Every structure is written in structure tokens, then in C-alpha cells.
Amino acid sequence: MTANRSTHIRLTSHPEPNTATARFPIRWGAADPKERGPVIGSVTNPGDRNVIGAHGGSYSIYRALAISARALNPVARPDLRNTHPTTEIGPYPQWSEPGRIVSLDPWGHCVGEVFRDEIAAGVDIRPTIAVTKARLNMPEIQASLGTRLRADGGILHASGDISVTKVAIDPVWYLPGVASRFGVSEGQLRRTLFEQTGGMFPELVTRPDMSVFLPPIGNITVYIVGDVAGLADPKRRISCRVHDECNGSDVFGSDICTCRPYLVHGIEECVREAQDGGVGVIAYNRKEGRALGEVTKFLVYNARKRQEGGDSAATYFERTECVAGVQDARFQQLMPDVLHWLGIRRIDRLMSMSNMKYDAITESGIEVVERVPIPPELVPPDAQVELEAKKAAGYYTPDGGPDEESLARVKGRDLERF
Numbered sequence: 228m229t230a231n232r233s234t235h236i237r238l239t240s241h242p243e244p245n246t247a248t249a250r251f252p253i254r255w256g257a258a259d260p261k262e263r264g265p266v267i268g269s270v271t272n273p274g275d276r277n278v279i280g281a282h283g284g285s286y287s288i289y290r291a292l293a294i295s296a297r298a299l300n301p302v303a304r305p306d307l308r309n310t311h312p313t314t315e316i317g318p319y320p321q322w323s324e325p326g327r328i329v330s331l332d333p334w335g336h337c338v339g340e341v342f343r344d345e346i347a348a349g350v351d352i353r354p355t356i357a358v359t360k361a362r363l364n365m366p367e368i369q370a371s372l373g374t375r376l377r378a379d380g381g382i383l384h385a386s387g388d389i390s391v392t393k394v395a396i397d398p399v400w401y402l403p404g405v406a407s408r409f410g411v412s413e414g415q416l417r418r419t420l421f422e423q424t425g426g427m428f429p430e431l432v433t434r435p436d437m438s439v440f441l442p443p444i445g446n447i448t449v450y451i452v453g454d455v456a457g458l459a460d461p462k463r464r465i466s467c468r469v470h471d472e473c474n475g476s477d478v479f480g481s482d483i484c485t486c487r488p489y490l491v492h493g494i495e496e497c498v499r500e501a502q503d504g505g506v507g508v509i510a511y512n513r514k515e516g517r518a519l520g521e522v523t524k525f526l527v528y529n530a531r532k533r534q535e536g537g538d539s540a541a542t543y544f545e546r547t548e549c550v551a552g553v554q555d556a557r558f559q560q561l562m563p564d565v566l567h568w569l570g571i572r573r574i575d576r577l578m579s580m581s582n583m584k585y586d587a588i589t590e591s592g593i594e595v596v597e598r599v600p601i602p603p604e605l606v607p608p609d610a611q612v613e614l615e616a617k618k619a620a621g622y623y624t625p626d627g628g629p630d631e632e633s634l635a636r637v638k639g640r641d642l643e644r645f
């Protein structure tokens with residue numbers, strides 16, 4: 228249990244003395260992983276660091292607590308034996324197409340293999356992606372057995388279990404690429420990130436030699452039903468749902484929105500696609516409450532339900548903007564990266580009505596053949612407010628959005644009747 232550095236604090240805001248050139252430079256977008264170079268966020272070997280921030284995103288704070296509690300040795304390194312992916316993913320041409328992937332490390336799951344010698348020699352290189360296998364069991368899927376879904380013994384089992392490959396992806400941002408997605412200069416983006424995190428990462432403004440940032444935000448989880456390699460095969464059909472986190476609905480079944488019903492519908496469609504020889508993919512992004520956070524989200528619920536006239540589809544977005552200052556902070560510009568990482572060029576069925584997701588996916592060069600709205604019978608009564616408001620604001624709907632008059636008629640449950 229030795230301290231990181233016992234003598235004095237060494238700031239990382241300026242390069243280590245006598246290191247004119249980085250030992251492990253990152254050449255983002257290089258097709259060869261050795262040439263691209265490893266992502267090193269080591270806090271024990273500051274001289275090797277070639278990124279801003281720390282591994283694990285927001286969990287780096289819990290790592291600090293574990294060390295503070297003397298439960299974790301600060302110089303401990305992961306033993307990567309047997310942790311390698313259960314399924315090969317890539318490499319795909321998209322991994323080195325200019326500007327195609329800027330918010331994750333396409334080589335993040337194979338560092339144990341690619342940089343085996345460097346790791347054995349003591350360089351602190353850690354995976355930012357993990358690929359494993361699992362079974363899912365959800366009550367709605369069980370209830371669909373024998374009606375909407377049939378067990379096949381391989382993809383969907385008689386018990387209702389679904390066999391999946393699941394992938395966890397930590398964000399790794401190439402700052403010039405992220406800036407260009409948002410149409411700002413890299414300098415402006417760095418400065419805004421620095422200021423809005425309360426100066427948490429001074430290197431953003433003092434280390435232009437470091438272009439890669441490990442942001443302290445949530446990760447992406449991907450669930451794949453069927454043959455993972457089929458995602459890059461143009462002859463195979465793909466069904467896909469891109470889902471943004473909603474803890475209240477996804478986990479607890481709260482009925483004010485359509486999140487969990489749409490997610491389950493997406494999983495059902497993925498199972499069916501895989502059973503027909505295609506592949507299903509769910510990309511789950513930790514962007515709670517439109518990336519505004521759950522506290523803001525619950526404040527908005529109260530503002531919606533307490534306003535004069537009660538919760539109404541006509542004022543749905545207005546109430547969010549009053550509290551948060553913005554209607555939505557998810558900004559889907561970075562979202563398609565994970566789809567490109569999986570080698571996807573075409574999505575046959577996209578289970579999403581979001582125009583923002585659709586625009587981001589198609590503008591990034593992935594063809595979308597069909598958009599699949601949530602079946603009306605799956606929409607909880609109190610969620611009509613959200614759904615109708617979104618349709619009026621441009622969400623995809625085959626029958627056109629509601630007019631002003633019908634929008635005004637859509638009301639939610641008031642707080643007294645919770």
C-alpha cells in the first residue's frame with residue numbers, strides 16, 4: 228500500500244521534464260494498431276501518459292475512494308489473463324476512415340494482445356472495451372413467448388432467456404474530431420470543457436500536445452443478438468435500436484415515458500431478426516434524462532405536472548427548457564461511432580422515432596431502410612404527453628404528427644393522483 232508518489236505532487240499540466248517527444252504517440256485513425264499507438268491514461272507512470280483524464284471515466288473517483296479507504300493498492304495493475312474478447316470484432320475499414328470514429332478507441336478491446344510485449348515490460352496499458360457473452364431474461368419477453376415470439380433453443384430459449392454478446396465501451400475522445408462534429412474549433416471545445424468541469428482537467432488548455440481525452444461520463448453498452456460478424460456483412464439484415472438511458476423506466480418501470488416499452492420492443496425485434504438469419508443490435512448510451520441528469524429530469528416532471536392546466540403535450544418541451552435551459556443535451560453527433568465500429572453500413576429496421584438519431588445515423592453514412600415506431604399498445608397512458616409532444620416536434624410517425632388542437636388535448640396524470 229505505497230502511495231503513488233510519496234515525496235511531492237507533480238502536476239501533469241505541463242510535460243514531464245526532459246521528454247521532448249512522447250514515448251508512445253497516438254496517431255489517431257492509423258490503420259495499424261501499433262502505428263496508431265496505445266491509449267495510456269496511467270496515473271502511476273506519468274511519463275508514459277498520452278491522454279488527458281483517467282481510465283474508468285466517473286469511476287476514477289470511486290477508485291480514489293478505494294485507495295483512500297486503503298482497500299486498493301494505488302500501484303495495482305490489472306491482470307488481463309483470460310479477459311480477452313469472447314467474440315472477435317473487426318478490424319473494419321471504418322476504423323481508419325478519416326473522421327469516422329472520434330469518440331471511442333476502435334482497438335480498445337484488443338490492447339492485451341496488440342501491446343502484449345509493452346504490458347509485459349511494465350507499461351500501464353488498459354482496455355477501454357470489453358466483449359463478453361450473457362443471457363438476458365426479461366418478464367415482457369417471457370410473456371411474449373408463444374404469441375409474438377417463439378423459442379428456437381439457440382437465440383431464444385424455452386425459459387425465455389436470450390443469448391447475447393454484450394460489449395462495454397468507455398469513451399475515448401479524439402478532441403479535433405469531436406470539435407469538428409460540433410462545428411467548433413478544437414481550442415474552443417477544450418476551453419469550454421475545461422471551464423464547465425470547474426477546471427478539473429487543466430491539460431485541456433495547457434497540453435495541446437495531447438489530443439485524446441478520457442471524459443468522466445458514462446459508457447456505452449451494446450447487446451448483439453445473432454452472429455456478431457454478420458453486422459459487417461451487407462448480405463445480412465440488421466435490426467437496431469439506439470437507446471438512451473432512462474433509469475426510471477428502463478429499470479423501475481416508471482410509466483411517464485416510453486423508454487422501457489420501446490427498449491423491450493427493440494429487443495423483441497432483434498430476436499426475430501436474428502432468428503431469420505440477420506443480426507439484432509441494441510446500443511445503450513448512458514445519457515440519463517436527455518443527458519441532463521436525473522435531478523433535472525425529476526424537477527421537470529414537477530414543473531410539468533404543477534403548471535396551470537396540468538401536464539400537457541403542448542408545453543412538454545417548454546417546461547424542460549425552463550428548468551434545464553435546453554430541450555435536450557444528448558446531441559447525437561457522436562452516437563453513430565459505435566455503429567461504425569461494429570462495421571455497420573446499413574440498418575434495415577431502425578426501432579426509433581427520433582429524428583435526431585435518424586439524422587445523425589444517415590448523415591454519418593449509414594443507410595436506414597425502414598423506421599419502426601413503437602406499437603401504440605405498448606405506450607403507457609401517462610407517456611402519451613411525451614410521445615405526442617415529440618411527434619409534434621418532428622419525431623417519425625407514419626400517420627403524421629398531431630395538430631395543435633389534438634396536441635392540447637393530450638394530458639398526463641396530475642401529482643395528486645400518483
Ligand SMILES: [Zn+2]
Pocket residue numbers: 473476477484485486487
Ligand atoms: Zn424515459
